[in-house]
Structures are given as structure tokens and as C-alpha cells.
Amino acid sequence: MTVLTVAPVPPDEIFALTRAYNNDDYPQKVNLSAGVYRTNDGEPWPLPVVQEAEKQLREDNNIFRHEYTAIEGDIAFLPLARDLMFGFDSQASSEKDAATKARIGTVQTVAGTGANHLGAIFLARHMKPRTVWLSNPSWANHLTIWELAGVPRKTYPYYSAATRSFDFRGMMSTLESEAEEGDVVLLHACAHNPTGLDPSKEQWKSIIDLCERKSLFPFFDSAYQGFASGSADEDAWAVRYVLNEKPQMEMCVAQSFSKNFGLYGQRVGAFHYVLNDGAQDLRDTVVVNLCHLIRGEYSMGPTAGCSIVKKVLTSPELTAQWYDDLKTMSSRIISMRQALYDELVRLGTPGTWKHIIEQNGMFSYTGLTPLQVYALKDKYHIYLLKSGRASISGLSPKNVTYVARAIDKVVRNFN
Missing domain, CATH: 3.40.640.10 (Type I PLP-dependent aspartate aminotransferase-like (Major domain))
Incomplete structure (x- = not known):
């Protein structure tokens, strides 16, 4: 009889964190793990240009679309x-x-x-x-x-x-x-x-x-x-x-x-x-x-x-609209970097945090240690990777102060 030999592999950290976040019923939970864009309300954002393209595609009703x-x-x-x-x-x-x-x-x-x-x-x-x-x-x-x-x-x-x-x-x-x-x-x-x-x-x-x-x-x-x-x-x-x-x-x-x-x-x-x-x-x-x-x-x-x-x-018109949508997403993330940095500075959080606004794109390597990351998750229901990588798109005007205060507390506790 043939016997299958297979060893377990560790689960993907990001998908595991997202699953844990989805199962968490804490009202102030924050997901800074998934690399997806979110609005200021923490919701997905189908790009307006994509919605317009979908509308036009439906109207085109191309009979070859499933070929x-x-x-x-x-x-x-x-x-x-x-x-x-x-x-x-x-x-x-x-x-x-x-x-x-x-x-x-x-x-x-x-x-x-x-x-x-x-x-x-x-x-x-x-x-x-x-x-x-x-x-x-x-x-x-x-x-x-x-x-x-x-x-x-x-x-x-x-x-x-x-x-x-x-x-x-x-x-x-x-x-x-x-x-x-x-x-x-x-x-x-x-x-x-x-x-x-x-x-x-x-x-x-x-x-x-x-x-x-x-x-x-x-x-x-x-x-x-x-x-x-x-x-x-x-x-x-x-x-x-x-x-x-x-x-x-x-x-x-x-x-x-x-x-x-x-x-x-x-x-x-x-x-x-x-x-x-x-x-x-x-x-x-x-x-x-x-x-x-x-x-x-x-x-x-x-x-x-x-x-x-x-x-x-x-479509020149849709391409121009797409460029506007790109600016909307990138500028929101830049503003959230600035908001997090400003709040950490205001709190006098130990250490330097200027790197948060010097980095760019969706992610920030915050410099938080694995112990601090675990504390953020266990005590404050804030989810990010154990490396300290945070998805800035998960921040919003509604939660950035809460996140900054939680970071301030865990940094002070582990200093």
C-alpha cells in the first residue's frame, strides 16, 4: 500500500491574522495586517473608475466575455x-x-x-x-x-x-x-x-x-x-x-x-x-x-x-479618472502616516517615529518587537505582523488615536 508522507507547514501569517480578526467581536478591533486598501470608514473601496468600467462592460454585453x-x-x-x-x-x-x-x-x-x-x-x-x-x-x-x-x-x-x-x-x-x-x-x-x-x-x-x-x-x-x-x-x-x-x-x-x-x-x-x-x-x-x-x-x-x-x-476619460483614484488612495495613506506620527509625538512615545512618514506605500516597518505586537493583539485587539509590519491603510481618523495610544502603552511597558 502506498503511504502518503507529508509534513505540516506553518499557516500563512497574514491570512491567519485576518481570520482571527474576523472572529474577534471586540468593537474597537483594528486590522493592520492585510495588504488591502480601506476607506476612512474601514470599508473596501471599489474604485469609482472600476465601477464605471463594470457598468460599461454590462452595457456592452459582449457575448464572447466567457470564452x-x-x-x-x-x-x-x-x-x-x-x-x-x-x-x-x-x-x-x-x-x-x-x-x-x-x-x-x-x-x-x-x-x-x-x-x-x-x-x-x-x-x-x-x-x-x-x-x-x-x-x-x-x-x-x-x-x-x-x-x-x-x-x-x-x-x-x-x-x-x-x-x-x-x-x-x-x-x-x-x-x-x-x-x-x-x-x-x-x-x-x-x-x-x-x-x-x-x-x-x-x-x-x-x-x-x-x-x-x-x-x-x-x-x-x-x-x-x-x-x-x-x-x-x-x-x-x-x-x-x-x-x-x-x-x-x-x-x-x-x-x-x-x-x-x-x-x-x-x-x-x-x-x-x-x-x-x-x-x-x-x-x-x-x-x-x-x-x-x-x-x-x-x-x-x-x-x-x-x-x-x-x-x-x-478610454482617455477613464484613464484620467483612474489617475485621480490613485491620488485619492495614495494621499489618504500619506495622511494616515502623518496622523499616526503626530499622535505618537504628541504622546511623547519613547523612541523615534519619523521613519513612519519617511516610508511610503501601503506598509510601515514600525520597529515594534514581537512581544509588543503580541501585546497589541492580546490587550488592544490591534492586529499586525510579528515583524512589526503594519498596513497603514487599516488606519483611519476613527481609530488612529486609539492605535497610537495603544502603541504608546506597550512601548512604555516593554521599555
Whole structure:
């Protein structure tokens, strides 16, 4: 008789915390664990532009809306995703743009997670890197994805606990001395998860120069384009710098539409492989091999969410409205960072808290210890990751004072 041998694995921390939060009946409970946007009332916010797109799609009543698409995804969606990521203007395409676009192979994926996974198994099979370098810390799922791809993982320093800042010197020193030719370096395009700390443009240039000089392969994870700063162009700066200023470098990009369109459950994403200039003839071969992997996993990306994105990005009016919605989300998160910081300063909470307003994007690496995090959960029903990562979108004018006072109390108790 065949006996299944399987060992337990630890539950996903974020989903476990969300489940605990949902089962908590305390009236002042606060969820700072889930990476989803919330309004000032703590409610989900279907973007107004998404609701308008859904309305138009219902009116269109496209009889083909439930049909199969191509293995590489919705054919009309692919160039829209590419152009948004890399900054091409579909209304003013030049010969140079056409040559650059020919370097990029694009397929639709099951959101950003699927794009990361597809990229990892594609590189594991065809590039066979000895190591993938992940930031320490990084999004926990990066560890799982590359483990499942069978690529050995190492980490480069990213966060300085002493200063609560980006450890640029540590990152550069480690990659310079230890990374080897052909290694993959996983880079967060903007709004680093979980720290909220991003390199400056000058630091990005140094990081990319190092990758070029040592023949390291950059793998960008772009989960927050437009959501972090309110500008889709600003949040794609590092990716576009490599494309336009380093034409002899290859790279790939995992692109998610979960945060910037609020399509968390629709699973809309894309994976882009960028060939070096002169290797355009290989693009179709790259796409065919990506499709081979897609076919064996999920056959093609889901259509409902990408139809919404497609409707928005093909309408100048809806695109303009989307940009306004991005500003609404990013500005609310910035205001909540400021409110939390101001209240902690007003309370005289021990320690320094300026990092909260120096970080950007959805998350803040608060600097709270696991014991302090557990105390926040057990005594005050405030849920955040044991690393101290807090989702700023869970703050609102209604709870930020309560959260700040709870942090003040636990910090004082553990000082």
C-alpha cells in the first residue's frame, strides 16, 4: 500500500491574522495586517473608475466575455499592460519605441503572485541561476515561490533596525562581495514590502550599475505602480531606467493590478521578459516557452478583471479618472502616516517615529518587537505582523488615536 508522507507547514501569517480578526467581536478591533486598501470608514473601496468600467462592460454585453482567450492571455490586454509598465505612449509610437517594444515578451498571469511564480520557474528552467538574492526582509511569499522553483535563496541586507532606514551600504557590499555572475536579484520596483523604504534614484542607478558590471539578473516585482506615490510614471522609474539606459541588460518584471485597481480578488497580472537590444528575434521563443509553462498550470489568465483594466486603459476619460483614484488612495495613506506620527509625538512615545512618514506605500516597518505586537493583539485587539509590519491603510481618523495610544502603552511597558 502506498503511504502518503507529508509534513505540516506553518499557516500563512497574514491570512491567519485576518481570520482571527474576523472572529474577534471586540468593537474597537483594528486590522493592520492585510495588504488591502480601506476607506476612512474601514470599508473596501471599489474604485469609482472600476465601477464605471463594470457598468460599461454590462452595457456592452459582449457575448464572447466567457470564452477562452489565448494561452498568453487576452491579446488586447497585453500591450496595455506593457505600455503602462514601461511608459510607452500608444498615441505617439516612434520607430525607436517599436524596436524597444520588440525586446519585450509579455504574457498574462494570475496576478502578481502568478507573475512572480511564472518568472521563477521560467528562470529556473532556462537560466538555471545558482542563487536568487532576496532582500532581508522581503515579502514572505517570495521565499515560498523561489523555494518551490528549486532555486537556492540568499539574502542581502535591506533594513537597518538601528536607524529604521534602508541599508543601502549593506546591500551593495553584500552583492558586491558575494553575488556571482548569473545570479538573480529580486528587486521591489517601489513601495518595498514590508519596510516601505525605497532606494533614491541615485541609489537605484548604483544598484543597476552593480548588476550590469557583475552580470546579475534583475527581477523586478511591481505590485504598487501608481498606488505608492499616486504617479504610475514615478513608481516605474527604476524599471524604465533599466529598459532605456541599459539596453544590453536583460531583466524581467512581475506586474500586479491588485492594488492600483483594487482588483484583489480578480487576479490580474502580467509577466514581462526584457531581452537585450539585438536579441529581438528571441522574443517569440521566450513567449512560446512561457506559454508552455502556463498551459501546464492554468491554461490562460482569467478574463473578468483584465476586461476591466482593458476598458479603463483604452478610454482617455477613464484613464484620467483612474489617475485621480490613485491620488485619492495614495494621499489618504500619506495622511494616515502623518496622523499616526503626530499622535505618537504628541504622546511623547519613547523612541523615534519619523521613519513612519519617511516610508511610503501601503506598509510601515514600525520597529515594534514581537512581544509588543503580541501585546497589541492580546490587550488592544490591534492586529499586525510579528515583524512589526503594519498596513497603514487599516488606519483611519476613527481609530488612529486609539492605535497610537495603544502603541504608546506597550512601548512604555516593554521599555
